[in-house]
Amino acid sequence: MADLKLAYWPGCVSRGFTPELHGSMALVADRLGIELVELDRANCCGAGVIAEHNTELADTLNARTFALAQSTGLAMMNICSTCQGAQSECQQRLDADSAYRAHINEALADEGLEYEKGKEGWTNKNFLWILVEEYGLDRLREQVTRPLGELRVGPFYGCYILRPKHRIGYEDHPDRDLYLERLIEALGATPVEYDGARKCCGFPVITMNRETSLRQRTRSTRTPTAWSRPARSAT
Amino acid sequence: MPEYTLKVRRYQPETGEGPYWQEFKVELDPDLSVLDGLLKVRDEQDGSLVVRCSCRAAICGSCGTKINGQSTLACKTQLGDAQHGAGRRAQDGTAPIVVEPMGNMPVVKDLVTDMESTHWEKIRRVTPWLLPEGDPPEREYVVPPESMIDVTQSMACIQCGACVSACLSMEADPEFVGPAALAKAYRFVGDPRDGQTRERLYDLAQDPHGIYDCTHCFQCVDACPKGVAPMDQIMRLRRKAGHDQDIDDVNNGRRHETAFTKIIERKGTLDESLLLQESYAQGFVGKLMPTSGAIKGLLGSLPTAIRGLRTGKMRSLPKLIPGVHHKLPGDAQQHVKRAYEHAEEHREELNLYITGEEEIEPEADEAQEPLASAVGGGRQDMDKVTEGGSEAAGEAAPTPEADVEPEPDEEGDR
Ligand code: SF4
Ligand code: SF4
Ligand code: FES
Numbered sequence: 057m058a059d060l061k062l063a064y065w066p067g068c069v070s071r072g073f074t075p076e077l078h079g080s081m082a083l084v085a086d087r088l089g090i091e092l093v094e095l096d097r098a099n100c101c102g103a104g105v106i107a108e109h110n111t112e113l114a115d116t117l118n119a120r121t122f123a124l125a126q127s128t129g130l131a132m133m134n135i136c137s138t139c140q141g142a143q144s145e146c147q148q149r150l151d152a153d154s155a156y157r158a159h160i161n162e163a164l165a166d167e168g169l170e171y172e173k174g175k176e177g178w179t180n181k182n183f184l185w186i187l188v189e190e191y192g193l194d195r196l197r198e199q200v201t202r203p204l205g206e207l208r209v210g211p212f213y214g215c216y217i218l219r220p221k222h223r224i225g226y227e228d229h230p231d232r233d234l235y236l237e238r239l240i241e242a243l244g245a246t247p248v249e250y251d252g253a254r255k256c257c258g259f260p261v262i263t264m265n266r267e268t269s270l271r272q273r274t275r276s277t278r279t280p281t282a283w284s285r286p287a288r289s290a291t
Numbered sequence: 292m293p294e295y296t297l298k299v300r301r302y303q304p305e306t307g308e309g310p311y312w313q314e315f316k317v318e319l320d321p322d323l324s325v326l327d328g329l330l331k332v333r334d335e336q337d338g339s340l341v342v343r344c345s346c347r348a349a350i351c352g353s354c355g356t357k358i359n360g361q362s363t364l365a366c367k368t369q370l371g372d373a374q375h376g377a378g379r380r381a382q383d384g385t386a387p388i389v390v391e392p393m394g395n396m397p398v399v400k401d402l403v404t405d406m407e408s409t410h411w412e413k414i415r416r417v418t419p420w421l422l423p424e425g426d427p428p429e430r431e432y433v434v435p436p437e438s439m440i441d442v443t444q445s446m447a448c449i450q451c452g453a454c455v456s457a458c459l460s461m462e463a464d465p466e467f468v469g470p471a472a473l474a475k476a477y478r479f480v481g482d483p484r485d486g487q488t489r490e491r492l493y494d495l496a497q498d499p500h501g502i503y504d505c506t507h508c509f510q511c512v513d514a515c516p517k518g519v520a521p522m523d524q525i526m527r528l529r530r531k532a533g534h535d536q537d538i539d540d541v542n543n544g545r546r547h548e549t550a551f552t553k554i555i556e557r558k559g560t561l562d563e564s565l566l567l568q569e570s571y572a573q574g575f576v577g578k579l580m581p582t583s584g585a586i587k588g589l590l591g592s593l594p595t596a597i598r599g600l601r602t603g604k605m606r607s608l609p610k611l612i613p614g615v616h617h618k619l620p621g622d623a624q625q626h627v628k629r630a631y632e633h634a635e636e637h638r639e640e641l642n643l644y645i646t647g648e649e650e651i652e653p654e655a656d657e658a659q660e661p662l663a664s665a666v667g668g669g670r671q672d673m674d675k676v677t678e679g680g681s682e683a684a685g686e687a688a689p690t691p692e693a694d695v696e697p698e699p700d701e702e703g704d705r
Binding site for chain 1: 617
């Protein structure tokens, strides 16, 4: 019963150092009857790094991916926080100005592609958002055969899927920063609250300032929540 | 009138006690601000509560605070919204509104922080005044209006420190120049009257805690009450330093960015092994001799890769070898190259702060399909984004309705 069929952008890291990202999603999607059409011609989202070099280039590359997805007639899905954020940033600029959009589409014309703003039924959503907003947690709960019981799980979101709120759809879906907790609960486990859940992993500066980066990682993973502990004396 | 519980983090150093939480109940209109709530507490319940404020209208920048963990202005946050935020997170509509002093700064007393070392000193660090070249013109400087509009976004800063409070690089590296100061740096780098553009950029690129110490976490963008989007200004500084001025930085940031961009041009998707190698030692396999720093960096990253292998995260050894990577099928790579040519030729930079956004077509919004709500289609929540974006305005060259505020930063310290 494939009632959800989506154009799927796997991203780069799932083909490199993080193969488990694609692998685990594919197993789950298959079980839930989510059908995926892989966008094998699509390109890297730029991860915010290409935008740092040339915003028009980042916008053009993502317009190409969006256009490839739109040409399938299906809404698009990604599985990476960074893809979601970088693509939403470009989509915001592409949607903001029709002259700019037309200019970008010129670069895609040779390939017979065009990114269309507001195309009916077209969105680009992360797998997490698809699970909660499209598939639904109630349906998901029914699929659980072995609840995760004793497991206590600390969610970690990644910056790009949380911020900036005005860019990634929080007006329409204000609880997107709570979806992991809800998902963990739906699977029968207990979410653990800790300060680092919505902080930075430090990766974007790992090649630039190793110390800053590793300290961020440590803070993200080690700090208990300020709200649940008594205030310490040294401030 | 609804009743709100404010859970305030108190600190009264003269008592010799550490910080503690205290809850206060106030009855107020939901449209009034958290600051109004705090002032009512101070007036009616506890005169010892210390709060800093002045304008009560998001202009003076005095009342930076953390509300439910979010750095913001207490006078710009309505009680009703704050209650909703507190309840949402705790899944309990009556959960208290949590009010704390700003982060990344020493607390002086209760909600008042010392902004000297973490904010003002850093603002002074970027030379926040105009350094024109040559003799001043006989009359006023004449500059194209567009170029001044370009810096209005960074000029909108009211020095509240909310971005500094939220900054995750600052939390890990207190020496980081930081979002507010770097946004201020752009204000002068982008000013056509300034004669030290290159020197300013060189300075910030040579500082290991400068423009390449930002971790791209967007915290400052969400925190800023004036839509300055400090991170966007930092990225513009990087583009100006790396591309326009050809400046190499001490943090290898430009090298990393160039390597990344080149790899996508060649391969369409990211080959991480190649990136790791090229970020540290560009041209390692080519003709260029790597610098000693590059070799150190590359060796430094090996433990990460080897640990990855041991834990089985990197399934196969080939993934470690730069250049062995997935390729796009057919002629797809040709078309990626075409996108590169087009974009590198124009390098157009659309600034939404200036152009505003087009109206979202109503059909797209109202369609009932489950997947119909446009992701990221929302308007920016900014004071000064123009409401422009009628179809006509979108077609023509964007007409900036610059409601330029007088610049607050030249009024000196408060
Ligand atoms: S994006 Fe950069 S400057 Fe802004 S809060 Fe994060 S680390 Fe700090
Ligand atoms: S950039 Fe925004 S948040 Fe930062 S000090 Fe200025 S007004 Fe406050
Ligand atoms: S009191 Fe002036 S900004 Fe809040």
